[in-house]
Amino acid sequence: MIADKKIRAATAASPTSDVGVYDRRRGFTLIELLVVIAIIAIIAAILLPVLQSAKLRAQQIQSLNNVRQMSIASKLYYDELQKWVGPISGNPISSEGDWMGALLSYYGHASNVLICPSAPDTGNPNNLTNPFGKADSAWHWTIDSYFGASYAKNDWLVPTPTNGLGNATTYPQYIYQNESTVKFPSTTPIFMDSVWINLDPLETDPPNANLYNPADVTSSSPGSLGEGMQRCCIARHGGRPAGAAPRNVVPTGSGWTLPGAISMGFVDTHVESAKLQNLWNYTWHLNWKTPSPNPPL
DSSP, X not given: OHHHHXXXXXXXXXXXXXXXXXXXXXXXXXXXXXXXXXXXXXHHHHHHHHHHHHHHHHHHXXXXXXXXXXXXXXXXXXXXXXXXXXXXXXXXXXXXXXXXXXXXXXXXXXXXXXXXXXXXXOOOTTOOSSOOOBTTBOEEEOSSSOEEESEEEETTSOSSGGGSOHHXXXXXXXXXXXXXXXXXXXXXXXXXXXXXXXXXXXXXXXOOSOSSOTTOOSSSSOOOOOSSGGGTOOOXXXXXXXXXXXXXXXOOSTTOOOOOEEXXXXXXXXXXXXXXXXXXXXXXXXXXXXXXXXXXX
């Protein structure tokens, strides 16, 4: 009797017995594995856009910080020397790096502030002379020195027309010769995201159809860089990666607006994320009259 009880107890405790006891060595079934994979895929689909958005936001915050430091440095430069930061000569060959060289040589060589994290310096592998940038890459100044940067200076802020671009020569009455002529420092841009070193917008400048590479004149949606608003009308920020900036935007109705934004610093040293649609609302030059509506594509 005792022997029979021991045999029954041993049989019940055995994981390989025939009485249906669970076998702990059994692995996952195919269905269970597919369920786990599906759950992981769903979680990834939920988290990836959030992580991408967080990354883009971090890049824009860094870009705004860069523009803020440049705007403050420019203000210190003006307060000490009583002139706008800019090239030492109107001749590009002897400008010693234009405003970048002046700013960095005067306040140190922290050239990292010149590079937007959304538009890094990818080099100049073809050794081009002064190649333009794109929404996702820096431009390069190669004439008298080498600089790679992602930002531009508003060249209506110059002491004389000869220090500016073509528009300053045509409209000398529009330049901000000194700080006292800037009536609205909180709406007058000084530094901003751009595909080239400087710009001098006019109210009549149209936006770009190509918000990725406005200098591209060979694509199906050719750009027209000009020297004004087109240089900064790029979708570098604003909710999507700079590399995904639209190549050929098409208006889709009366309520349509330009997608994207850029980082912008102002004469009073504050910074903003400026929507492309609102670029014409700022007081770029002394006699600026905000157009309504914006110029068409």
